[in-house]
Amino acid sequence: MKSLRFVAGRAVQGVIVMAGVSLIVFFALFLTGDPAAVMMPPDANRAEIEAFRHAMGYDDPILVQYLRFVGGVASGDFGRSLRFQRPAFDLLFERLPATALLAVTALLWSSLLGFVLGTLAAVRKNGAIDFAIRVISLLGQAVPVFWLGLLLIIVFSLKLRWLPSGGIGTPAQLVMPSLALGAYYFSAITRLVRASLIEVLGENYIRTARAKGTSEWRIVVHHAMRNALIPVITVQGMYFASLLGGALITEIIFAWPGIGRLAVDSIQTKDFPVVQAVVLFAAFVFVVTNFLVDVAHVFLNPRVRL
């Protein structure tokens, strides 16, 4: 009962966050000055700008505009793309599967490997294996994704000619983008799992488990892992959310037709409704993922259950 209230409370908080985000996204339109003048081509004359302003409703009172915006968003209408003359929402949704595929692949391999290597490093703390894993994960976090992406293309596409350098459709095309994108997360998760597990393994209750005659394997899996996962899950939720919002650099390097590229293209062409849709979507994914992380906490951590 109490955990249900906790979850409901978090849901209400999510709705409030989204309302705040909608305010920011809406008013960001006016930050760059007169939206009609910004969006119209530079050679447009005054009458054309006025006509556009009226057509877009930019001459209405600001509150009316905001309510229209929120009402539209609530019913799935993010406005029309100026460039494609199609609903921004449709454009976003066309790109979503590509982004989701990339995000899930990248997060899956990086989580699995990071989890295994992080655990291994923690159990073999200060040994040779730990040292090797720490070096690898340090490199993974230090190397910028654009450099790694270009390097992969040079080696595997230009020199070895093993993998295609871009595009979408075949599993081979997925390898390099997900590798480049996941490298950072793999390193971060490895390091986090290692640090978290080492901390938990130093706790008094692990000593208690040893005093009971529990095997090291069971201590790690049964006694330590559940406690060590609590911070890891939180961070992973945030990683996943930021990945689903579009991986800007990776998508551009590998010509991946995802949300990240859509965002960059729309910003460059001042296609404001699409930018708004992308930002709102990214925020929405963040809120939902965080909510799911909170729900996961209820299961992992009895102290949250109250």
Next chain:
Amino acid sequence: MTRAPQTAAVNEPVVRVEDLSVAFSARGAWRSVVAGVSFAIGRRETLALVGESGSGKSVTALAMMRLLPRGATRTTGRVLLHGRDLVALPEAGMRAMRGNALAMIFQEPMTSLNPSLTVGDQISEVLRQHRRMRFAQAKAETLHLFDKVRIPAADRRFGEYPHQLSGGMRQRVMIAMALACRPKLLIADEPTTALDVTIQAEILALIRRLQEEEDLAVLFITHDMGVVAELADRTAVMSAGAIVESAETARLFAAPREAHTRMLLSAVPRLGSMRGIRRPARFPLAGAAGGEAVAEEDVNGGPAATPDGTGLPDAGAPPLLKVRGLTVRFDSSSGFFGRSTARVHAVEDVSFDIRPGETLALVGESGCGKSSTGRAILRLVRAHSGAVEFAGRDVLALPKSDLGFLRRDVQMIFQDPFASLDPRMRIGAAIAEPMLVHGVASRRTVPERVAELLAEVGLEAAMADRWPHEFSGGQRQRICIARALGLAPKLIIADEAVSALDASIKAQIVNLMLDLQRDLGLAFLFISHDMAVVERISHRVAVMYRGEIVEIGPRAAIFENPQHAYTRRLLAAVPVPDPAHRGLRRIFDDADPQPPLRAMGDPPVRRRWRTVAPGHAVQV
């Protein structure tokens, strides 16, 4: 329940430790921590291993369990359990012994249980591991163990998590876990040190009863001589990694041979040792390393700074601090947006006076509201209602900006001397800071004042340039006292100021506080749960229970003629450091000293008081 010494059992020991030595590796070199420790424990026998912190008691126990980190430690010697040498066993063989043939319980019941597993799971795991029981069978056996360690409502408890249990209950769970496989040897490492005194009494009684039922050999590690006298058949005194004296407990208490043993015993606060003495008295300390010379006159002497020479503060003097109806409430929030639905009445209608040069002790168990009272007086927490008058000024009504006099004239000393000093501030600077803040010394004059203060608390002036980590716990508490004295306060609120210290250090700090009171006319509000120390240091005592003062009066009246049931319970639960006194104490029901949670808008309960004697009142 007195038992004859198990002389027959000693001949055929359950465990025999021979020449056990442990070394830790530190920066490439091996440092000896335990050197050549030998002892034996028979069936149903309890051996107490006593000593001050750092003497190697816990390391000895962990070495017997082979729980010290491999690689960083080196253990030599033999630990023979029924003839098998545990030191020489392969790791897998040792794992089969742990929790099975020998088991251990630890000091911190709060952190020794896994927070994300149910207590039932954690106990039944032992049975599933060592006895290969199936889940249902292990659960049935676990419920039986719950009964054995007197955990009520076993069925419901099985599925609960550690955070849902009180400290005493958690220690019972630890004991159930340790005894699940009927071990031959139980190692208890300070199992009651973190618990309140009434809970301690219950746990000790439980361990003793289970020992009879299970024929256990018990190795009991403690620094508390009262606990030793309570339950040990034989006692081994450790110092600097070696056993310096070992004897039957009664013999050791009656005729200690070694100076170190005498020092440990002399530092033990004994309840009732103040009978017939009207004013606070210093601890008579036997001369030993770091100790003070025996001061025989102190037993009947003590602070005598008052004009009439009695050492008692002038009863006619106007009070320095006047607290009336002080009430502190904390909202307990829940619901969607943390809406308050209930309140903890942490402090409820508390009233007392402290006169200049007087010590009032505020005693009670964890969570009873004594610390909140001290903080509310200093306005560190907000009082809900009531009045606090210090030196004639209404503290609660003044704006924050006018509280300078309060922050100067009332100083606080806290329990943890490690956490109360900034690790990146030289102690000289730490002592100087409040004086500079309040402008009572200038940058030019302050070094001289710091030197004076250090001398006053028994440290050397040259130590001002050192860092906090270079000092021991007792020395740090002296530094905190010096810092408090810098502002020439009229009142010091000491919140469990000696509770974390070893007995001999505790006695030294109490003596220091008494000396300072004599020389400077300080008043103390001494917040503590330690009745034996309270008996030494205080002029008057107020007993707090569930957020309220239930009895207040002169020290002698409270200790010799306690009226309230809770006061009596508190006194009876204090272990008596006299083996002859064993078994005379009663065991009490579990009662919660913490204040109850009340719904918002609950009408306050009006309490009635009965005057026992002038100045001695009890709630009825």
